[in-house]
Amino acid sequence: MPSVARIEDFRHGRVPRAVRERQLVELGEELFAERGFAKASMDELARRAGVTKPVIYELFGSKEGLFEACLEGLALRLAESIADAARGADEAVARDGEAAAAPDPEARLRAGGLAFLRFAAENRVAYELLYEGRFSDAAVRVRRRQAALILELMREIAPDDVDPRELEVAANAVNSAYEGVAHWMWDHPEMDVEQLADWTVELLLPGLRRFT
Amino acid sequence: MPSVARIEDFRHGRVPRAVRERQLVELGEELFAERGFAKASMDELARRAGVTKPVIYELFGSKEGLFEACLEGLALRLAESIADAARGADEAVARDGEAAAAPDPEARLRAGGLAFLRFAAENRVAYELLYEGRFSDAAVRVRRRQAALILELMREIAPDDVDPRELEVAANAVNSAYEGVAHWMWDHPEMDVEQLADWTVELLLPGLRRFT
DNA sequence: AATGCCACCTACTTCCGGTAACCTACCGGG
DNA sequence: CCCGGTAGGTTACCGGAAGTAGGTGGCATT
Numbered sequence: 001m002p003s004v005a006r007i008e009d010f011r012h013g014r015v016p017r018a019v020r021e022r023q024l025v026e027l028g029e030e031l032f033a034e035r036g037f038a039k040a041s042m043d044e045l046a047r048r049a050g051v052t053k054p055v056i057y058e059l060f061g062s063k064e065g066l067f068e069a070c071l072e073g074l075a076l077r078l079a080e081s082i083a084d085a086a087r088g089a090d091e092a093v094a095r096d097g098e099a100a101a102a103p104d105p106e107a108r109l110r111a112g113g114l115a116f117l118r119f120a121a122e123n124r125v126a127y128e129l130l131y132e133g134r135f136s137d138a139a140v141r142v143r144r145r146q147a148a149l150i151l152e153l154m155r156e157i158a159p160d161d162v163d164p165r166e167l168e169v170a171a172n173a174v175n176s177a178y179e180g181v182a183h184w185m186w187d188h189p190e191m192d193v194e195q196l197a198d199w200t201v202e203l204l205l206p207g208l209r210r211f212t
Numbered sequence: 213m214p215s216v217a218r219i220e221d222f223r224h225g226r227v228p229r230a231v232r233e234r235q236l237v238e239l240g241e242e243l244f245a246e247r248g249f250a251k252a253s254m255d256e257l258a259r260r261a262g263v264t265k266p267v268i269y270e271l272f273g274s275k276e277g278l279f280e281a282c283l284e285g286l287a288l289r290l291a292e293s294i295a296d297a298a299r300g301a302d303e304a305v306a307r308d309g310e311a312a313a314a315p316d317p318e319a320r321l322r323a324g325g326l327a328f329l330r331f332a333a334e335n336r337v338a339y340e341l342l343y344e345g346r347f348s349d350a351a352v353r354v355r356r357r358q359a360a361l362i363l364e365l366m367r368e369i370a371p372d373d374v375d376p377r378e379l380e381v382a383a384n385a386v387n388s389a390y391e392g393v394a395h396w397m398w399d400h401p402e403m404d405v406e407q408l409a410d411w412t413v414e415l416l417l418p419g420l421r422r423f424t
Numbered sequence: 425a426a427t428g429c430c431a432c433c434t435a436c437t438t439c440c441g442g443t444a445a446c447c448t449a450c451c452g453g454g
Numbered sequence: 455c456c457c458g459g460t461a462g463g464t465t466a467c468c469g470g471a472a473g474t475a476g477g478t479g480g481c482a483t484t
Binding site: 253254265 | 470471472473474475478481
């Protein structure tokens with residue numbers, strides 16, 4: 001048995017909870033991406049999974065529960081993608097000098113912003129789910145987490161005499177600005193992602209230097 | 213008969229299309245604001261209007277059709293509110309000097325941004341409807357129109373050698389940044405709207421001065 | 425008085441989220 | 455080797471909401 005069990009490993013239709021759960025989340029992401037939250041039907045998901053509805057409800061409680069589970073996976077991949085990029089920026093800086101930890105906030109924002117836009121470009125349908133349920137608690141959590149990442153970055157460099165709430169507002173504004181650019185990007189697929197990331201960061205950085 | 217006919221003017225339950233339409237849009241806005249799009253029921257709206265469902269479907273075609281009609285009204289009020297503020301900023305400038313038209317883009321952005329946040333604060337439930345249906349064409353149209361307003365502002369002052377698409381991106385980023393601040397504001401009702409508008413504009417202006 | 429139209433209603437179909445109750449292959453203990 | 459508990463699953467249903475087919479009735483025009 002491989003370290004990650006798959007559906008095909010269980011021939012008799014009877015499958016461990018954890019495995020069934022992951023299968024349903026995967027199929028759920030596909031279905032939600034195809035049809036959107038409202039038009040995706042639990043009956044169809046059940047049919048695709050070769051299972052009946054009560055199984056899904058046993059595992060996720062409700063349609064929204066399943067949706068949140070799907071978003072959770074998306075959020076993890078996004079956060080990881082951005083964190084990787086930011087870490088990469090630090091290492092690039094570290095290679096120049098000798099110090100292992102020489103975090104350059106501007107380089108991080110550049111790299112993180114680009115990673116975000118890349119992710120949005122490559123995972124458009126999945127990412128749009130976030131906006132479909134702006135009211136879904138899961139979607140709100142994901143967006144808050146994203147803003148918190150930026151806030152963290154800014155806290156490291158901000159002088160103590162800055163109103164912490166002003167930092168929070170700025171972090172939210174930056175996060176939303178990138179989201180807006182992502183939406184514009186979807187309407188203009190011919191545009192270069194690097195170019196967009198550059199324009200965005202050049203727009204935001206001057207105002208952010210106040211905090212350094 | 214007054215220039216704007218009202219329901220009460222028609223005692224026999226039979227009311228002209230246009231009047232019924234306006235009544236349903238008004239009641240629809242209330243209902244959607246109370247319950248959200250998904251949980252608002254057409255039967256209940258019909259009950260509140262003292263009418264049966266087929267009447268609504270005759271006039272709006274579908275639940276989404278009604279929703280779009282409601283958003284349209286909201287969008288008009290919002291755009292008007294911002295336009296008023298921007299015009300006010302121009303006039304304040306004009307009072308100083310003698311010239312009738314002395315549009316100061318920075319003052320306009322300040323005034324427009326504040327007006328937007330005020331509107332969002334005072335019409336929270338109604339405004340949130342915009343985000344509930346990101347899939348709805350009407351919502352997309354409203355947000356595009358908003359960004360177009362800002363773009364217009366920026367075009368007036370930008371030098372010719374700026375890539376027009378960069379302007380578009382910037383306008384979208386600014387618009388979205390304000391939206392993000394509005395959301396943050398709803399989570400922090402104790403905050404001063406003027407303070408928030410100030411922080412936001414100070415964050416954005418330095419990056420925007422590139423375009424002057 | 426007959427005609428036609430406009431606003432409106434009754435009564436229905438369809439679909440979907442959610443649930444109660446039951447089933448059965450398997451596994452470990454006596 | 456039997457036997458009961460459990461994990462994984464099914465059947466068959468409910469309530470509610472979107473959307474519709476077809477009919478009714480009054481008012482204006484002729």
